[in-house]
Every structure is written in C-alpha cells, then in structure tokens.
Amino acid sequence: xxxxxxxxxxxxxxxxxxxxxxxxxxxxxxxxxxxxxxxxxxxxxxxxxxxxxxxxxxxxxxxxxxxxxxxxxxxxxxxxxxxxxxxxxxxxxxxxxxxxxxxxxxxxxxxxxxxxxxxxxxxxxxxxxxxxxxxxxxxxxxxxxxxxxxxxxxxxxxxxxxxxxxxxxxxxxxxxxxxxxxxxxxxxxxxxxxxxxxxxxxxxxxxxxxxxxxxxxxxxxxxxxxxxxxxxxxxxxxxxxxxxxxxxxxxxxxxxxxxxxxxxxxxxxxxxxxxxxxxxxxxxxxxxxxxxxxxxxxxxxxxxxxxxxx
Ligand SMILES: [Zn+2]
Numbered sequence: 001x002x003x004x005x006x007x008x009x010x011x012x013x014x015x016x017x018x019x020x021x022x023x024x025x026x027x028x029x030x031x032x033x034x035x036x037x038x039x040x041x042x043x044x045x046x047x048x049x050x051x052x053x054x055x056x057x058x059x060x061x062x063x064x065x066x067x068x069x070x071x072x073x074x075x076x077x078x079x080x081x082x083x084x085x086x087x088x089x090x091x092x093x094x095x096x097x098x099x100x101x102x103x104x105x106x107x108x109x110x111x112x113x114x115x116x117x118x119x120x121x122x123x124x125x126x127x128x129x130x131x132x133x134x135x136x137x138x139x140x141x142x143x144x145x146x147x148x149x150x151x152x153x154x155x156x157x158x159x160x161x162x163x164x165x166x167x168x169x170x171x172x173x174x175x176x177x178x179x180x181x182x183x184x185x186x187x188x189x190x191x192x193x194x195x196x197x198x199x200x201x202x203x204x205x206x207x208x209x210x211x212x213x214x215x216x217x218x219x220x221x222x223x224x225x226x227x228x229x230x231x232x233x234x235x236x237x238x239x240x241x242x243x244x245x246x247x248x249x250x251x252x253x254x255x256x257x258x259x260x261x262x263x264x265x266x267x268x269x270x271x272x273x274x275x276x277x278x279x280x281x282x283x284x285x286x287x288x289x290x291x292x293x294x295x296x297x298x299x300x301x302x303x304x305x306x307x308x309x310x
Contacts, residue, residue, distance in 0.1 A: 016244065016245050016277070017242050017243070017244045017245075018242060018243050018244075018273050018277055018278070085126075085130045085133065086112065086126060086129050086130050086133055086136070087126070088122065088126065090112060091111070091112045091113070091114050091125075091126065091129060092107070092111045092112065092113045092114070093113075093114050093116055093122055093125065094113055094114065094115050094116070095115075095116050096115050096116070096117060096118075097117075097118045098118075099115050099116075099117040099118070100117055101115075101117055102114065102115065102116065102117060102120060102124065102125050102128040103115035104125075104128060104129045104132060104136055106136070106139045106140050106143045108147075108237070108238065109147070110140060110143045110144040110147050111140075112129060112136050112140055114126070114128075114129055146306065149306075150306075150309065150310070153198070153310050154196045154197075154198060155170060155196060155197040155198045155201060155310070156170070156196075156197060157170055157171060157172040157197070158170065158171075159197070161183070161201070161257065161307075161310075162257040162258065162304065162307055162308060163183060163184050163186075163205075163256070163257055164184070164256065164257070164258075164259065164260060165257075165258055165259025165260065165261075165262065165300075166184070168183045168184045169183065170182075170183050170197055170201075171183065172190070172197070175189070178190075179192070181197060181200060181201070183201075186204060188200050188201070188204050198310060202235075202253075205253055205254075205256050205257070206233070206235065206253040208253075208256055209233045209251075209253035209254075209255065209256045210233045210253070212256065213231070213233050213251055213253075213255065213256070213263070213267075214231040214233070216263070216264070216267060217231045217249055217251070217267050217270075217271070218231070220264065220267050220268060220271060221271055224268075224271055224290055226271050226274050226275070227247060227274070228247055228248075228249055228271070228274070229246060229247035229248055230247070230248040230249070231248070231249050231250075231251070232248065232249075232250045232251075233250070233251055233252075233253050234250050234251070234252065234253070235252070235253060236250070236252045237309075239252060240252050240254075240255065240266045240269075240301065241255075241266050241267075241269070241270045242270070243270040243271075243273035243274065243277075245277060247274065249267075249270045249271070251266065251267070251270070254308050254309070257308050258300065258301060258304075258308065259297075259300065261293075261296075261297055262297040262300050262301055264291065264297075265291050265294050265297035265298065266297075266301075268287060268290040268291040268294070269287055269291070269294070271290070272286050272287045272290055
C-alpha cells in the first residue's frame with residue numbers, strides 16, 4: 001500500500017523543479033516550525049530552508065484581501081504594532097498539504113504569510129507566529145520599505161547600474177537628433193528622451209542574456225559531462241535560476257548584471273542539481289568541486305540583491 005502511494009506520488013512530481021531564491025528584500029527570511037514542538041524552532045535563512053522535495057512550498061503569490069491588494073489593505077491600520085498579539089487579520093494563511101512544519105515568512109507583498117501544514121490549525125500557526133512576533137514585525141517593516149523603494153525606482157541619465165560585475169553610468173546623448181542611451185559597450189536608441197530608462201534597458205539586457213547565457217550553460221555541461229535538454233532565460237522576480245528533473249535549466253536575465261564568475265557559479269549550481277536534486281551537504285560538496293570558490297560568488301549576489309533586482 002505504502003509502496004503504491006509512493007509510486008503515484010513519484011509520477012505526479014515526475015518533472016519537479018528546484019528553484020533558487022534570489023533573496024529579494026521581501027523574501028528574506030523564513031521561520032519554520034514543526035508540528036509537534038514549536039518551541040525548539042530555530043530561525044533559518046530562506047536559502048537553507050529550500051525543501052529536499054525540490055519544490056518550493058511557500059511560493060509568494062499576490063495576496064488579495066477585501067478586494068484590495070495585500071499591501072494597500074494593511075498599511076494604514078496595524079493594531080499589532082501596538083503590542084497586541086498578531087491576529088488572523090494581521091496575517092495571510094496558506095494551506096500546504098506538502099508542508100511538514102509551520103512556516104512564518106514575509107511575502108513579496110510585505111505581508112506576514114503563515115503556512116499551515118497538513119493536520120495543522122490556523123490557531124497553532126498564529127501561536128507560532130506570535131512566538132516570533134517582534135522579529136516578524138521588524139522584517140515586515142523592512143520589506144515594506146524596500147517594496148516602496150523598488151516601486152519608485154526609475155532609472156535616468158547619470159544613474160549607475162551593475163553590468164557584468166562593473167558599475168556603469170547611464171548616459172543619454174543624441175545621434176542625428178535621436179536620443180540614444182550609452183553604457184559600457186552598449187548603445188540603445190530611445191523612442192522618447194523622457195522615458196524611464198529601466199524599460200529599454202531591461203529589454204536590451206534580456207536579449208543579451210538570451211544570446212549569451214545558454215551557450216555558457218551547454219559548454220559548462222559538457223565540461224562536467226552532464227546532459228542539458230533545454231535552457232531558458234526568464235524574468236524571474238525571486239529566483240536566480242531553476243532546474244527541472246527533465247533537464248531544463250532556467251536562468252534569470254539579471255545574471256548579466258553580475259560578474260561573469262558569479263554567472264558561472266549559478267550555472268554550476270543548477271547543473272549540479274542534475275546530479276543531486278536537493279540542497280544537502282552532498283550537493284554543496286559536489287558544487288564545491290565544480291566551482292571551488294562558490295561562496296565568494298554567492299556572497300556577491302546576496303550583498304547586492306537590492307541593486308540587482310530592479
Ligand atoms: Zn539550488
């Protein structure tokens with residue numbers, strides 16, 4: 001019986017995807033709780049909490065409450081900031097049949113999101129959240145500030161961005177009367193001089209990523225003797241990359257902003273998942289063989305997360 005259940009489950013998740021956290025400010029940390037004893041719980045960073053099933057269970061979706069988006073609905077009135085315990089109105093519950101523990105986290109909309117595992121209750125989830133109340137409120141505040149900042153982030157002439165690991169300045173000039181954006185060795189004609197430069201920049205960088213990243217993945221795969229079926233370059237808000245058991249590797253276009261060595265690290269990381277589909281110590285040892293100074297690159301990406309996530 002148990003065997004057949006396992007077989008069915010395996011069939012359902014035949015193409016599982018393991019995804020890496022971009023660690024944006026809004027998805028910075030997660031608190032986990034076991035069903036049995038919530039007291040023993042340690043806070044962990046989200047990176048270490050990626051589940052071994054290869055599926056990210058607490059995916060943050062846009063949250064709607066009272067017909068309004070989660071952010072605008074809860075910003076104006078926050079009774080829990082006054083020292084009252086967190087109540088059902090202060091949080092967003094997420095049921096997750098696969099979760100084995102209670103999880104409290106700040107989602108990308110700046111809400112306190114509570115995952116209720118199978119067999120768990122909302123009441124226990126709230127008790128768990130309240131045992132970390134101060135920390136959650138503090139993280140929520142930080143997440144909301146970062147969210148406001150990001151929303152208002154526009155790029156104009158004179159601003160700098162990261163590009164291939166270098167800080168480069170955006171310059172707008174005219175070429176035969178047409179506005180043109182210059183940075184590093186790039187040149188982009190603009191449709192309107194007053195436009196927010198982030199949009200045309202994103203389009204160019206994404207095209208550049210699509211052109212340059214896949215060949216690097218295939219080259220690295222052949223060096224490591226691994227089989228990759230497909231490489232996609234995507235606009236992932238919270239991930240550097242992902243790897244599926246079918247051999248598809250997806251990477252974030254923003255990796256062209258990072259140093260080439262950091263990009264190679266993320267590629268090596270995803271490729272290593274083809275051998276080991278989890279984040280176990282064995283996985284990190286394999287990765288270290290493929291990319292000995294991976295910690296340096298991981299730290300680079302993590303330290304500049306906000307500057308890279310426009
Ligand atoms: Zn990974």
